[in-house]
Amino acid sequence: MPAGVAPMSAADDDLPAYLSRYYGWAYLHPNAVRFFDRRWVLNLILLGNYGRLCDAALDAMGGLVDQRVLQIACVYGDLTPCLAARLEGSSSLDVVDVARIQLDNLQRKLTGDLPVRLRRENACRLRFSDGHFDKTLLFFLLHEQPEEVRRATLAEAVRVTRPGGRVIIVDYHLPRRCNVVRYLMAAVLKMLEPFAMDLWRREIRDYLPATGGSMAISKRTFFADLYQIVSVEPESAAGAAGRAEFPGAVP
Numbered sequence: 268m269p270a271g272v273a274p275m276s277a278a279d280d281d282l283p284a285y286l287s288r289y290y291g292w293a294y295l296h297p298n299a300v301r302f303f304d305r306r307w308v309l310n311l312i313l314l315g316n317y318g319r320l321c322d323a324a325l326d327a328m329g330g331l332v333d334q335r336v337l338q339i340a341c342v343y344g345d346l347t348p349c350l351a352a353r354l355e356g357s358s359s360l361d362v363v364d365v366a367r368i369q370l371d372n373l374q375r376k377l378t379g380d381l382p383v384r385l386r387r388e389n390a391c392r393l394r395f396s397d398g399h400f401d402k403t404l405l406f407f408l409l410h411e412q413p414e415e416v417r418r419a420t421l422a423e424a425v426r427v428t429r430p431g432g433r434v435i436i437v438d439y440h441l442p443r444r445c446n447v448v449r450y451l452m453a454a455v456l457k458m459l460e461p462f463a464m465d466l467w468r469r470e471i472r473d474y475l476p477a478t479g480g481s482m483a484i485s486k487r488t489f490f491a492d493l494y495q496i497v498s499v500e501p502e503s504a505a506g507a508a509g510r511a512e513f514p515g516a517v518p
């Protein structure tokens with residue numbers, strides 16, 4: 268099945284206000300896409316950790332044989348092509364984003380005959396049924412969202428991931444006091460990313476929905492705690508509680 272952007276159901280004039288207001292410079296302008304979608308730029312923004320975080324995210328996704336995989340929001344760089352390359356058997360990947368320009372850009376990067384579908388969707392209102400996916404990935408999306416949007420996004424991620432499946436979240440985290448970039452990052456985030464510091468003050472688990480069943484949640488941090496990968500396993504009410512070993516080999 269060739270990669271392709273599904274026909275849009277709505278015009279691109281219903282972008283979330285926070286995205287247009289605070290992130291147009293990064294995601295919505297063609298020059299932004301041209302500038303940011305380079306590995307050295309991403310590596311600079313992530314202080315040399317781009318490859319390491321991508322590898323850790325992919326490892327945390329676990330085996331991708333006969334799996335339905337969802338990526339919520341496009342990302343610059345080659346994370347999605349690498350994820351697509353890991354699909355085996357009957358696996359498929361759906362990537363959703365609210366910005367058409369980002370979906371078009373991703374489509375250009377997906378070459379060959381891949382089982383990947385791109386759809387214009389708002390992360391807060393996904394048009395997928397409950398438990399449709401085995402694995403769901405969110406890579407540096409949550410820190411860009413206001414708290415109520417972050418809650419809605421996580422509620423949707425958990426809803427569309429089946430009990431026993433896995434939601435992998437990669438994002439910022441409160442760095443240790445000894446982290447030499449702590450104060451620099453605080454200044455940069457406060458200046459450019461108005462909602463990012465939330466993730467220094469609160470845990471991602473605080474934004475997860477209260478479900479009827481239990482959820483196994485585990486966290487790994489990187490680069491003196493500046494970054495985190497959180498794994499959430501939605502479970503049925505009868506599911507095993509407390510299974511919290513972090514999936515995947517993380518360096």
Ligand SMILES: C[S@@+](CC[C@H](N)C(=O)[O-])C[C@H]1O[C@@H](n2cnc3c(N)ncnc32)[C@H](O)[C@@H]1O
Pocket residue numbers: 283286294309339340341342343344363364365366369388389390391406407408411
């Ligand atoms: C995943 S985040 C940050 C990614 C990271 N900085 C990178 O590119 O490596 C950026 C993406 O999230 C998308 N986005 C933001 N809010 C969204 C929402 N509510 N629903 C779907 N996509 C959203 C933006 O359109 C953009 O493509």
